[in-house]
Amino acid sequence: MQKSSIHPFASTIMAWYAEHQRELPWRQTKDPYAIWLSEIILQQTRVAQGLPYYQRLLAAFPSVRDLAEAEEATLLRLWQGLGYYSRARNLQKAAQMVMRDFKGSFPQTYDEIIRLPGVGPYTAAAIASFAFDEAKAVVDGNVFRVLSRVFAIETDIMSSAARGVFTSLAQSLIPAQDPAGFNQAIMEFGALQCTPAPDCSVCPLAVFCQSNKEHRVADFPVKSKKTKVKEIQMDYLVIEQNGLLLVRERAENSIWKGLWEFYLIEDETEWPAFPRKALKSPPVHLLSHRKIKCDAWHVQVPDNFALAIPEGYVWISPSDFESKGKSVLLLNLITDNLDCPILQDISPTYL
Numbered sequence: 202m203q204k205s206s207i208h209p210f211a212s213t214i215m216a217w218y219a220e221h222q223r224e225l226p227w228r229q230t231k232d233p234y235a236i237w238l239s240e241i242i243l244q245q246t247r248v249a250q251g252l253p254y255y256q257r258l259l260a261a262f263p264s265v266r267d268l269a270e271a272e273e274a275t276l277l278r279l280w281q282g283l284g285y286y287s288r289a290r291n292l293q294k295a296a297q298m299v300m301r302d303f304k305g306s307f308p309q310t311y312d313e314i315i316r317l318p319g320v321g322p323y324t325a326a327a328i329a330s331f332a333f334d335e336a337k338a339v340v341d342g343n344v345f346r347v348l349s350r351v352f353a354i355e356t357d358i359m360s361s362a363a364r365g366v367f368t369s370l371a372q373s374l375i376p377a378q379d380p381a382g383f384n385q386a387i388m389e390f391g392a393l394q395c396t397p398a399p400d401c402s403v404c405p406l407a408v409f410c411q412s413n414k415e416h417r418v419a420d421f422p423v424k425s426k427k428t429k430v431k432e433i434q435m436d437y438l439v440i441e442q443n444g445l446l447l448v449r450e451r452a453e454n455s456i457w458k459g460l461w462e463f464y465l466i467e468d469e470t471e472w473p474a475f476p477r478k479a480l481k482s483p484p485v486h487l488l489s490h491r492k493i494k495c496d497a498w499h500v501q502v503p504d505n506f507a508l509a510i511p512e513g514y515v516w517i518s519p520s521d522f523e524s525k526g527k528s529v530l531l532l533n534l535i536t537d538n539l540d541c542p543i544l545q546d547i548s549p550t551y552l
């Protein structure tokens with residue numbers, strides 16, 4: 202195909218990318234396993250935060266087999282601090298599926314890759330194009346923003362029709378001779394140039410960009426009101442006796458399944474009333490549809506008191522608790538209260 206057949210939008214952003222791209226390790230490889238790992242980490246995570254996790258996970262699990270055979274607790278521990286732990290669990294399920302259904306060889310086409318747990322249309326297109334040069338256009342938040350502005354698309358990006366509309370447009374623009382370069386370029390362009398508050402005066406697309414020509418950049422992307430955020434209150438007791446802590450591993454099917462926590466106050470009607478010392482509350486924890494407020498108290502149980510242990514809880518030393526996977530909320534609670542001696546012994550290594 203001749204260069205002239207490339208849409209001017211594609212050639213412009215690809216020329217811009219050649220000059221402005223950030224050097225990131227997952228861009229220096231064609232290994233689908235490493236690219237997949239980076240894409241899962243970068244879902245809901247900024248590049249600067251995700252980079253050390255990428256390096257740490259790749260070092261701990263250099264191959265898809267290593268990840269498939271890893272202890273879940275080890276994986277969660279390495280994932281600690283990134284949040285959205287279902288990503289880590291799906292990562293392992295997908296690695297096991299690669300070993301079982303694809304004989305240990307990473308699937309090579311979009312249609313196969315999208316069968317892996319935790320992989321949606323965006324991630325499948327990213328892996329298929331970056332690793333195997335399949336002409337599948339990626340559509341993420343950056344792509345929504347860039348295309349909606351450049352082509353003044355009025356489709357509400359929160360609507361069910363949006364993905365189809367933007368995918369068709371991106372697919373019509375992707376050059377067959379370099380789909381990986383185009384996908385990288387459009388996402389990087391959205392991340393660095395066509396940002397939520399862009400400087401259009403330095404943009405190479407300014408003369409081409411419809412919303413800029415109409416002085417309506419701020420109107421795009423069209424986005425309806427967010428879904429209502431549910432507020433949740435969580436109250437913890439940091440219960441200490443004989444230098445041990447009363448903790449549990451979350452067993453129920455929630456986003457924090459497999460992570461460890463202090464005593465969560467749900468029903469303490471049967472409990473003796475020990476004095477409590479209020480701890481500093483960690484910052485409000487924001488998830489996509491939840492806002493979690495947390496308060497906590499330290500309780501010192503006398504050494505010789507026979508406390509009835511609530512179901513599911515165990516006594517554990519601070520150093521053993523340190524090695525368990527914990528939610529970001531709990532890590533924040535610990536680091537905000539290092540003046541409490543027993544919490545000093547739980548150093549959150551992966552913050």
Ligand code: SF4
Nearest residue numbers: 395399401404407410
């Ligand atoms: S001119 Fe402004 S709105 Fe249009 S693509 Fe460039 S940065 Fe984005």
